[in-house]
Amino acid sequence: MSDPERIPTGGGQNFGHNPFDALSSEQFPAAPSSPAGSGQRAEARLARKHRGRVDIIRQKAGRGGKTVTVIKGFVGIGLPEKEQLAKAMQKACGTGGTVKNGQIEIQGDKRAEVARILTEANFRPVFAGG
Numbered sequence: 001m002s003d004p005e006r007i008p009t010g011g012g013q014n015f016g017h018n019p020f021d022a023l024s025s026e027q028f029p030a031a032p033s034s035p036a037g038s039g040q041r042a043e044a045r046l047a048r049k050h051r052g053r054v055d056i057i058r059q060k061a062g063r064g065g066k067t068v069t070v071i072k073g074f075v076g077i078g079l080p081e082k083e084q085l086a087k088a089m090q091k092a093c094g095t096g097g098t099v100k101n102g103q104i105e106i107q108g109d110k111r112a113e114v115a116r117i118l119t120e121a122n123f124r125p126v127f128a129g130g
Contacts, residue, residue: 052076054118055128056111069110071118071125072103089117 055073060066074082079099086104090097093113097106106114115125
């Protein structure tokens with residue numbers, strides 16, 4: 001029953017030999033005493049990480065003929081941060097806006113400006129709808 005191409009996986013071998021035992025760490029520089037240098041790299045890595053997809057939609061229906069830019073699909077973001085984003089969008093666009101039902105609504109067709117602000121906040125904006 002033993003197949004010559006099969007490798008035994010019984011775990012009978014002892015892996016006690018460590019090829020790195022003979023190496024010395026004297027030639028390497030000492031690790032930095034303060035984690036400030038490595039912390040900045042980790043912080044930069046986290047800052048580049050995308051926080052998820054966000055849909056940007058232009059709506060006109062049911063709004064009396066007025067165009068509104070709606071941003072929805074936020075994941076893992078609380079109401080205070082949404083309000084802060086909405087305020088930044090309103091200021092950049094020079095228009096009014098609000099946060100309703102977990103969505104940010106900005107008056108007018110301001111999709112390009114909103115996408116720029118969301119990209120700066122490490123979201124991945126996607127133009128959805130028409």
